[in-house]
Amino acid sequence: MTKHPPKVRPKKTASDKGTTSGVTRRSFLQVALAGGTAAGAYISLGRDMSAFAQASGPIVIGHHCELTGGFASWGYWHNKCALAATKVINEAGGIAGRKLELVTEDTESNPAAGARKLRSLIQRSRASFITGSVHSGVMLASIPVASEMKTVYFSTGEATEATGEKGTRYSFRTGTDTYGLAAAGAPWAYENLGKTWTIISPDYAWGHSHYKEHKAVIEKLGGKVHEPIYVPLDAKDLVPYLARIPEDTEVLFSVFFGALSVAFYTQAKSMGLEKTMKMYSVSGTIEAIAPADLKGAAEGVYIVENFPRMLKYKDDEFHKEFIKQIGIDGVNAREEGSDKVNAKSHSWQSWENLFALKQAIEGSGWKQKSDDQGVIEALEGLQMANSLGFPQGAKTLRKEDHSGMIDCYISRIENDEFHVKKTVAKEDMASMLTPRYDFSKQEL
């Protein structure tokens, strides 16, 4: 008997049912609907959890800092100050009862890298606020990014544009800018040092900004300012530039930083320029450098400081505790156990910015990102009292242009120490510095 294979009734194919893969339109819609609902619930739950975490977990503040590159000698101190301030804040209970978590990104002293790292701080590390760069190029490249991402950014450098034409509702600065430094020092220097000026500076934004602001002040007072001498940033030999300084110069205003500063003082001294003209500068030129390490090359130079290098010129408990916390001495601002010198006129901002944010966050009742408007409004016009949080001294973060109104000091280097010759009070600064911009009217 022959066995025949059983007859198999052909099954209906998917196409026969109006589907392409065995799934009916109805079942597909059912599954899709159920999946969509589940996904929606998951996303919603996740968002709520994220919001809950953001509203109750640590407050993340980003530190946009020059740990490497040309500004590394300053960045070291900005980092140290921010870390020390974070420790002090957390030991005292954090911000509004929440732990402060500081996340630092290295800008490499490079504007392009800095802008990229800022995005990383905000997007990847979820920093709610940023205490920012001291490098003018980096901070000016970063403000548009911070503004686009609707994140408060504190600049710590001096280019006026950060709280001027490039400023926004999100950009703040507790320290001074070139506008403020010209107002603080130039009138005194004009009266006491000389009336014919020459400026020599690196050929980039910071130097150009100083030239513009100082020229305006000196010429308004009746003085004469020669054409500026701009030095390429990569110059090693400054003789070709120093040789061009007009002989009738009474005040040589130098604006350099880091290695160029040392090269300038060394080579100017070797040419004996200090014998025929007064040397005047801003703190940035000799920041993180001890006059003693220049072997007398900076002797007699007048410097506008934002924070006196010597403790005795602001001799109070807050200043004492501040220098104790960051481990420097009260004379040369040199680090205990090393030969590093504190970038004292600038790095205090990385300390104080965290306390300013603490004050604004607690004052506005900020819980999460959506509450940022309250913090911005609290920062606009913020009054900061002389305290451990603000050891540089009492100051105001002016509402209109988001600029710090602070005490400034005109010092002279004598026997390798900074001796204050005049203090310019913050009230006088405010009266001289008419706000040029009003960011408080910008929409958020």
Place this chain on the structure above:
Amino acid sequence: MSIRVELYRHLAAKPLLIVRGALRSVGGVSVIELVLALAVNGLVWGLIIALIALGLSIIFGLLDIINVAHGDFFMLGTVAALTLTVASGSYWIALLLVPIIGFAVGIVLERLVIRPTIRQASLTIVTTFGLSMMLQEGVRAIYGAQPRRMEAPIEGTLPLFGIDYDVYRLFAAAFAALCLIAFFAFLTRTKLGTWIRAVRHDPETATALGVPVARICAITFGLGTAMAFLGGVIAAPITTVEFRTGVDILPFCFMAVIIGGLGNLQGTVAAAVLLAVLEGLVTSVTDPTIARIISLAFMSVVLLVRPNGLFSGATR
């Protein structure tokens, strides 16, 4: 101790009485004086740079290595100079020891870093770039990022075409010139120098004739490194000591090597001096940034007209 040579002051000032007063510029120094002063300064600086660029050139000429870390060897030279001067209390001891240290560093680096990638030009760029970063960050980690000043062992100025000119610079230029002469004498009048030239010219034939090529390569790399270190110890009292000192010097050295003709040693020296003098001269009459642009434009023209370099006749 300050050395003021009053005799030179009078001797240098006298011939200038003729041109003083003519073409007065704003500062009281005539344009002619300024041009001459900056030309001399360019020559001085060019001789120091030539020493460093020559090191770069011999390394490229023999080993085909585009040494991106060469500027950092110069930086190490400045750091070593400062360290030894502080430790010993004498600059002259540093001047003697730093090139020797540089030679030893070069020998070690050639064995550890260069030899594994030798004759692979693209790889050597990556390797030496990595080495450059390691050297910079290593110095930053050990010595800190702050720039330092090193005092010149000879103080004082001389009047030079209307400006007070640093005596040490004149010493540095003279010493650099002596070192350059000594190097070329070594290359042409010693057995080792002949071997180096032989390996540069034809490594295969040199090997066949029994020249220890691997050892010659190591010695040449050591010599190139030593020259950068020597440039560092000479330039340290003029410029600044810090971890990034070499970054800015490297492009100028590369320009000298390219304009002089890749691997052409005499051409490199001539180009370094020429470039520095040219930049000094142009700086005296225009903006410094324009001067740099003119230097770069000059290099571009040279590459267009003479792709093998301005002094390409004797290349390799």
